[in-house]
Amino acid sequence: MYKALYRKYRPITFDKIVGQTHVIQTLENAIINNKIGHAYLFHGPRGTGKTSIAKIFAEAVNCTGNGPLPCHSCKSCQLIDGEQTTDIIELDAASNNGVDEIRLIREFAKYAPTGIKYKVYIIDEVHMLSTAAFNALLKTLEEPPAHVIFILATTEIHKIPMTIISRTQRFDFKKITITEMLECLNPIVLAEELTITDDALAYIADYADGGMRDALSMLDQVIAYSNGVVDIQAVLEVIGSVGDKTYKEMLDYLFTSNTEQILKLLTKISDSGKNIQLFVEEFLKYLLKVIEKGLTEQEEYPVDILFAIVGKLNQLAYEMKTAYLPYIALQALFLELSYTMSEKRAISSQPEKKPEKAMSLPPTLEVVDEVEKKQKPQVEKPLVEEIKKPQIEEQAQAKTLSAREDLTDLFNYDYFEHELSEDVNESIDIVFDFAPKKEPILTHLDTNANPDKKSTPISVKTAPKIIQEIKPQDIFDSELHIQKMEVQLQRVMAEVVIYPESNKLDRIKRKWQTISFDPNNQIAMMLQDMEPKIGTTIEVLLSTYNKSLANQLQLKINKIKVEEYITILLGQAYRVIVTDEGMWQKQREIFANKWRAHEVTCESIQMLAAEELSLEKRANIQESSNINLELEITETEIADEVVQDAVAIFGDIVKTID
Ligand SMILES: [Zn+2]
Structure with missing residues (x-):
């Protein structure tokens, strides 16, 4: 029987894993220094090695041999490799999401493992657990037996209760880079004696978008399709791309x-x-x-x-x-x-x-x-x-x-209502990133990363140059624009809550961290002060404490540039909504109240979308009639405002650096 490449070449020791060096190094050190935790949370996109690393780790913590971890020759390794132990338990939460399963785990976890040192539970797709199951799991995590290790894996961390996350050691898995992917694909091509052109392989690596499993399944498909030499044309045919x-x-x-x-x-x-x-x-x-x-x-x-x-x-x-x-x-x-x-x-x-x-x-x-x-x-x-x-x-x-009118069709699906389970109700607080922008909380992982970070004063850089020198307050402080903004914010918040599968904030935030803030790039410099608050498959909501910056970026001419920049950054087209922190906080509170009063429904989104469309039309007309209002804002004016904003947020730890 043909074995899929993905299964056939699944790595079995840490040193065979491609990428994720930050994760592997920490896990290996934990084993070497005998500082093994009781619960780990592996979070990252699909196909980035979460399950593979979980399996290797489960074997490695039990390994008593020498050399690369795990050794695959000691008694423990042999028991595990031969599947002769019942103490390494793999569970897919997508199919075992009930409270009964978790209660069973709790019950079973009490007993010490036989023949090996640790009982390891690997729970895949852990975000699929029901609220009740999460609560049951939480009880176990609160008082874990010494011989038990939980490894929770997820692609959607926002669906996991904070109470669970805070009791685990969290690892964020990165997408596998094209170079790393080729490092892994090339030996497989050799071992399988495949004839594949370099550009075809590179295309597969690029198309897989960081997921090793996707790359290997695509390679499987292409091999099956081409019958012989695999070239770029065959790859394009299989993908349905034109080249x-x-x-x-x-x-x-x-x-x-x-x-x-x-x-x-x-x-x-x-x-x-x-x-x-x-x-x-x-x-x-x-x-x-x-x-x-x-x-x-x-x-x-x-x-x-x-x-x-x-x-x-x-x-x-x-x-x-x-x-x-x-x-x-x-x-x-x-x-x-x-x-x-x-x-x-x-x-x-x-x-x-x-x-x-x-x-x-x-x-x-x-x-x-x-x-x-x-x-x-x-x-x-x-x-x-x-x-x-x-x-x-x-x-x-x-x-x-506008497309928004057509969007209303999207909201007519009845099944979305059925999907709106009580889980969504209860996890509302973690759907958005509600935390105000501040210094990142240091986890145990990076405590020694930058010890003197706290004492560093926040520098106030020269304000970015303004792309269009006009005074946008006159437009954006108008009642019409404020109203439009309010409706827009209510609509996007409702969308991610009613359609949780559209929430892509995590992905966007990860990309956001990779922006290199090039001082020569005006847009990048402006975005430095912005933070993504909501992200769906098609929209990103950015917020800033600097109100004049928010106004600047709301101008259509600037927004187009931001959207282009973000398209490059995220590798996909997005519509961008820009707001200021004051407005965001206020609307968030209003939304939370509406949610509690059960006023957020599919119908309410439809109404908001319609209202937004009509406000947007009027606002666009107003903006284009005001566009000739050319008032100059000097750089110092903006800089002063930035300092004031920063002082308001951080207090007197702000020092202006000349
Ligand atoms: Zn071993």
Whole structure:
């Protein structure tokens, strides 16, 4: 029988694990120094080695041999390897989530292990446990018998009660880097005597997005598909991707406004059964590569135009998730881009250059909506002839429809209501990150990492340069904007509570920590003072103590740049909501009260979304009419404000550094 590569090459000693060196080193030291804890929490994305490391650790704590841990030759190791012991217990909480199972564990945990030193419970997907089961587990963790070790593994730490987390040693598993992944894949390719091209293997490593298991299953699939030599084409076929060559072609057609070829290429992609959502996402990734090359090496295409395309595609990627006819939306956008490119060329050939023009493309979906009404979705060719320039503009003005209207469909699913179990009710406090921004609490893991950190005064850096020099308070302190903000915050909070599976805050926060705050990058410098408070699959809510910064970033022109930056950072398109801490705290409290009063429901989200849409339309009109209000804010003014804010938060430990 064929054994999946993932099972066949599962590592069995610590030194064979790829990545996660921070975890392994700590665990090995604990064993060597005989300082083994009673409960460990392994948290991280899927396929990053949580279960593998848990199994190795369970064997290693019991190992009595010498050499690499575990030795696989001593008596304990032999018992465990031969599955002759009942004291290493693996449990999948997804299928054993009841209180009875946990009570059984408590009962059984009392008895000492036979033949080995420690009884080890590995509970996978621990976030799936019911509240009652968590409480039962908590009782065991409160008074653990000396011979018992719990290893809890999860991909969704926000679903685990704080009371559990605080009783464990927590390890955050990182995504496996492409280099690490190749280090692991190459020997497997050799051992399996596979013929695979380097670029094909690199593509698999990249596509797996940090999950070793995904990389190996993909390799399995590709081998089964290709029957012989595995090249990039075979990989792309299996994934349903189209490859850089096609993206390059598309970009060339766009820059030459070759509408006919653009439509042909889109039809080709769609006809061959490729995933068009994936096409957009990968085209975005491709564009970012071209931009990066343009910025660091040489500019093949004008970078400012590429940024404008990224902005538009970004929006499309977001809208396509809820679009009624996503393929039409895709076609319309490319037509629009092609059209704008020809306009752009016409403008730049004139003596006076106005690069801003490229950014102000007519909104896409409005056009789409009209097109959909007029003709059947499958008729592709006539689109070119029918949509002429004046028509597009007319339609764009005549109707303003946003993706949010389509989103309401999403809220009509009844099953979400059933999913809203009491667990969600009880875990409300950990759904969001409610803690105010402060120094990180030092865990036992990093106590000696930076001993004098506390005494370091918080430095107040020079305020970032403002992208658009206007005074946004006048716009954002208006009642309309405040109201819009309130509704928006209530809506996103409700969404992550009602649809907990959409909550991706953890992932976003992890990425956030990797931002290198380059002083030459204005956006990065601004984001330094922002903290993600809510993150879903499509939106990120950022909050800051610096109200003037929040106002600046709420300006549409700046928000687009932030969204582009975050797309690069998170590798995916996001809509960004910016707020200030005062507003966030206040709205959070209001939300908590509404929640307690059972006023947060699917219907209430629908109403909030509708209200938000109408407020947003009005706010946009107000903003664009105020955009010419050019009042200068000097750097010192902002800097003073930052100092004041910082003093208000941290008290007199703040020292201004010149
Ligand atoms: Zn051993």
